[in-house]
Amino acid sequence: MIYMLTPEREKAKVRTKNKVQTKKYEISDNLRKLGLGKTYHIKTYGCQMNVHDSENIRAILEEMGFKEVDDMEKADLILLNTCAIRENAHNKVFGMIGRIKHMKEERPSLIAGICGCMAQEEGVVEEILNKYKWLDIVFGTHNIHELPSVLEKAMNSRSLEVQVYSCEGDIIEDIPVKRDSKYKAWVNIMYGCDKFCTYCIVPYTRGKQRSRNPKDVIREVEKLKTLGYKEVTLLGQNVNAYGKDLDINYDMCDLLRDVAETGIDRIRFVTSHPWDFTDDMIDVISEYDNVMPYIHLPLQSGSNKILKMMGRRYTKESYLELFHKIKDKVKGASITTDIIVGFPGETEEDFNDTLEVVNECKYDSAFTFIFSPREGTPASKMKDDVSFKEKEQRLYKLNDVINRYAKEANEKYLGKTVKVLLEGKSTKKGSTLAGYTDTMKLVNVKTSEDKIGEIVDVKITNVQSFSMDGEMVE
Numbered sequence: 001m002i003y004m005l006t007p008e009r010e011k012a013k014v015r016t017k018n019k020v021q022t023k024k025y026e027i028s029d030n031l032r033k034l035g036l037g038k039t040y041h042i043k044t045y046g047c048q049m050n051v052h053d054s055e056n057i058r059a060i061l062e063e064m065g066f067k068e069v070d071d072m073e074k075a076d077l078i079l080l081n082t083c084a085i086r087e088n089a090h091n092k093v094f095g096m097i098g099r100i101k102h103m104k105e106e107r108p109s110l111i112a113g114i115c116g117c118m119a120q121e122e123g124v125v126e127e128i129l130n131k132y133k134w135l136d137i138v139f140g141t142h143n144i145h146e147l148p149s150v151l152e153k154a155m156n157s158r159s160l161e162v163q164v165y166s167c168e169g170d171i172i173e174d175i176p177v178k179r180d181s182k183y184k185a186w187v188n189i190m191y192g193c194d195k196f197c198t199y200c201i202v203p204y205t206r207g208k209q210r211s212r213n214p215k216d217v218i219r220e221v222e223k224l225k226t227l228g229y230k231e232v233t234l235l236g237q238n239v240n241a242y243g244k245d246l247d248i249n250y251d252m253c254d255l256l257r258d259v260a261e262t263g264i265d266r267i268r269f270v271t272s273h274p275w276d277f278t279d280d281m282i283d284v285i286s287e288y289d290n291v292m293p294y295i296h297l298p299l300q301s302g303s304n305k306i307l308k309m310m311g312r313r314y315t316k317e318s319y320l321e322l323f324h325k326i327k328d329k330v331k332g333a334s335i336t337t338d339i340i341v342g343f344p345g346e347t348e349e350d351f352n353d354t355l356e357v358v359n360e361c362k363y364d365s366a367f368t369f370i371f372s373p374r375e376g377t378p379a380s381k382m383k384d385d386v387s388f389k390e391k392e393q394r395l396y397k398l399n400d401v402i403n404r405y406a407k408e409a410n411e412k413y414l415g416k417t418v419k420v421l422l423e424g425k426s427t428k429k430g431s432t433l434a435g436y437t438d439t440m441k442l443v444n445v446k447t448s449e450d451k452i453g454e455i456v457d458v459k460i461t462n463v464q465s466f467s468m469d470g471e472m473v474e
């Protein structure tokens with residue numbers, strides 16, 4: 001019998017008082033040779049957290065000797081770094097697992113595995129053990145640093161190796177990283193989430209809230225600056241709650257100020273929970289030129305009844321008050337949001353409350369979703385009598401309004417000159433490069449490729465709902 005460590009939902013729910021330690025990443029010399037002469041391919045689903053985790057996984061694999069290939073068909077090792085937030089994310093992954101099965105039938109030496117948030121789900125791992133036993137490895141979000149040893153066991157035994165912890169462990173510093181960009185970087189400031197919004201699976205898949213030590217965050221930003229990075233995005237499910245779990249008296253305002261003082265050109269942060277957004281935070285954002293005037297402020301719903309059922313701990317009124325405070329104090333701020341339609345019990349009237357908030361806030365843009373019941377969450381057990389068709393219609397209606405305001409917000413930029421960090425080639429015909437403004441607007445520009453990585457002045461000449469075109473101001 002092979003030893004397996006599978007996730008348990010009941011344990012994942014628990015918030016222990018265990019003190020979180022900070023440890024250093026280590027890899028033994030023999031594991032550094034395991035991947036020599038072999039190739040890997042990793043597919044990433046989900047949020048920035050997962051994107052950044054994949055940057056760590058790639059570096060770990062390369063330290064072991066593996067080389068990255070773009071073509072999955074040519075890889076000796078395939079990893080799917082998965083997301084569990086909605087059912088369609090699930091379905092995509094199981095679709096891909098089906099494709100990999102065919103590849104493995106043709107090439108039995110292929111090693112395939114899943115990691116990320118789906119690997120933390122009890123039901124998913126059960127399904128894998130029942131139907132997809134031919135997979136080689138399953139590891140979770142809490143033990144990315146153990147990938148080398150998990151991989152070694154799977155390669156030696158040539159059988160499925162499952163190693164997923166139900167609960168979070170320590171914070172591991174100095175995990176190597178192979179970043180996607182040379183100019184902008186993701187920087188974790190905290191892990192996990194303790195908010196337990198009733199619809200959300202993240203507190204189960206990512207564990208309890210754990211803030212990194214400020215000095216480790218600042219050290220990372222300083223190093224990035226030295227390496228020539230122009231932009232950092234501080235990452236957490238709930239960045240405004242940063243530091244609340246630390247023994248020292250130090251919060252998100254302190255961190256933002258200290259990161260701003262490093263002098264790196266651009267600082268962003270996601271995601272802000274409206275509940276923890278303090279006036280001091282707004283002051284810090286407006287005080288520093290290198291803290292970008294861009295805030296993602298998820299609304300989820302504009303109905304007080306639904307917000308209460310979601311466990312969001314703010315009301316439509318307090319959200320609007322915060323929204324206007326930010327708009328008043330942070331000059332030219334762009335604010336984006338997330339909205340869920342069709343939460344259990346959402347009536348036409350509740351939905352209209354959401355539209356009302358959208359009409360008042362006129363967001364720069366928004367991510368909109370149909371509620372997706374997630375196994376084990378309180379909302380998945382709530383009575384839901386609105387048809388899917390009706391929910392779809394609400395989503396279309398909402399998207400129409402959102403897109404109209406997005407275009408309106410962009411139109412204000414016509415003729416203006418803005419700063420753009422040119423990140424790389426544009427996908428748009430007739431443009432060469434693309435990048436983002438301080439306010440996170442995508443801009444296509446015609447200019448020479450040696451400008452990649454620079455923050456330049458661009459005059460906006462044309463706008464659409466989701467992007468703009470501009471000309472370099474020499």
Ligand code: SAH
Nearest residue numbers: 199200237271298338339340369370371372
């Ligand atoms: N920590 C962030 C959200 C992370 S998840 C916050 O609190 O704002 C990203 C978005 O996915 C959420 O804002 C929400 O709009 C959406 N989402 C989460 N769970 C969902 C579910 N079960 N069904 C539909 N959308 C969901």
Ligand code: SF4
Nearest residue numbers: 193195196197200202
């Ligand atoms: Fe999910 Fe709520 Fe935590 Fe965001 S704050 S990750 S929506 S539980």
Ligand code: F3S
Nearest residue numbers: 046047083084085117
């Ligand atoms: Fe998905 Fe996990 Fe992020 S569920 S949205 S990848 S934290």
